[in-house]
Amino acid sequence: MTTRFPVLLVVGLAALALTARPARAQSLALAPAEVIQTFTPGQPFKVEFSVSNASSQPIAVRTTVTDLWYNEKNEKTFGAAGSSPHSAANWIQFVPRVVTLEPRSSTKLTAFVTPPAGVRGGYYAVVFVESKPELVQPTAAQAQPVYANIRLGALILLNAEGTETYDVKLTDVVLAPPTATDDLNLRVTVANRSDTHVFPKASLAVFSSDKRLVAKAEAPEKRFLPGQTDSMTLTWSGRLPPGDYEGVLTVVYAGKQLETRSLPFKVPD
Numbered sequence: 001m002t003t004r005f006p007v008l009l010v011v012g013l014a015a016l017a018l019t020a021r022p023a024r025a026q027s028l029a030l031a032p033a034e035v036i037q038t039f040t041p042g043q044p045f046k047v048e049f050s051v052s053n054a055s056s057q058p059i060a061v062r063t064t065v066t067d068l069w070y071n072e073k074n075e076k077t078f079g080a081a082g083s084s085p086h087s088a089a090n091w092i093q094f095v096p097r098v099v100t101l102e103p104r105s106s107t108k109l110t111a112f113v114t115p116p117a118g119v120r121g122g123y124y125a126v127v128f129v130e131s132k133p134e135l136v137q138p139t140a141a142q143a144q145p146v147y148a149n150i151r152l153g154a155l156i157l158l159n160a161e162g163t164e165t166y167d168v169k170l171t172d173v174v175l176a177p178p179t180a181t182d183d184l185n186l187r188v189t190v191a192n193r194s195d196t197h198v199f200p201k202a203s204l205a206v207f208s209s210d211k212r213l214v215a216k217a218e219a220p221e222k223r224f225l226p227g228q229t230d231s232m233t234l235t236w237s238g239r240l241p242p243g244d245y246e247g248v249l250t251v252v253y254a255g256k257q258l259e260t261r262s263l264p265f266k267v268p269d
Contacts, residue, residue, distance in 0.1 A: 028129070028150045029152070034154060034155040035154060037157070038158070038159045039115050039158055039160060040115075040160075041160050042117030047092075047113060048108050048111075049109045049127065049154060050106055051106065051107060051152070052106035055103060055104075056104070059101045059131050059132075060101075061100075061130060063129055064130065065094075065111075066081060067081060067125060067126070068156065068157075074228065086123050088156060092112070094112070094127075109129070111127060119163075120195060122158065122159050122197045126154065126155055129154075130150070133147040134147060134149060157197050165196075168200060168253050168257070169190075169259075170188050170249075170251060171189045171191065172189040172231075173189075175247050178236065183236060183237045184206075184237075184240075186235075186247065186249065187232075188232055188251070189230075190224065190232055192228050192229070194226055198253040199222065199253065200221070200232065200252065201221050201253070202251045203216070203218045204217045206246070206248075209244045215240065217236040242268060244265075245265055245266070246265075247263035248263070249263060
């Protein structure tokens with residue numbers, strides 16, 4: 001199992017007016033913020049979370065589970081359980097669903113996951129831990145009362161071990177050579193046609209005409225769910241003398257799977 005930090009934090013407000021004041025006594029933390037785990041279809045398993053209360057007051061929290069998917073802008077979406085492709089939300093249950101955290105304490109929350117037999121590839125959900133709304137601004141002559149609560153989320157990325165099919169395509173690879181005023185820039189469109197998630201790592205090596213390595217660049221690792229298409233960008237801030245060069249783009253995913261592209265370019269006089 002892989003865990004990633006930091007925590008995804010959402011503060012919810014329910015009122016007719018908004019306020020910048022936080023919930024006075026509430027201070028929660030949830031870990032891990034992302035769970036990446038393989039499973040055997042048909043075999044239940046558990047995932048544990050730690051939630052802590054740093055405040056001086058008891059806080060009651062409840063757990064909920066939604067889908068995890070993406071929209072046409074590649075923004076994360078949190079639809080109702082079972083409403084998205086590759087949903088794992090209906091597999092996950094917390095017992096109990098509501099717990100009370102004592103002041104300055106932490107506790108374990110256990111998610112029981114029951115995957116069906118015969119599933120293949122990747123499945124996804126989001127676990128939310130949410131506190132009870134607290135009054136932060138009482139009713140006034142010209143204002144409605146304002147309530148605030150804390151909502152913490154953890155992404156769940158599951159993969160049915162040994163069933164996955166990987167297929168990543170690179171298109172629209174554009175390399176802009178460095179100039180006196182601009183960095184070298186490479187942009188590539190990555191399409192994840194796999195039936196599970198991938199975390200591609202893109203790197204660029206630049207070679208001179210005599211095959212010497214003269215520049216290197218890397219892009220931050222990026223998450224792609226099944227069917228997701230998005231771009232990755234690499235930049236290098238150095239300068240190259242005029243001449244002919246070759247850029248070699250390498251995208252590694254799923255351990256040892258890789259795609260490469262050769263990109264000849266010229267730096268003018």
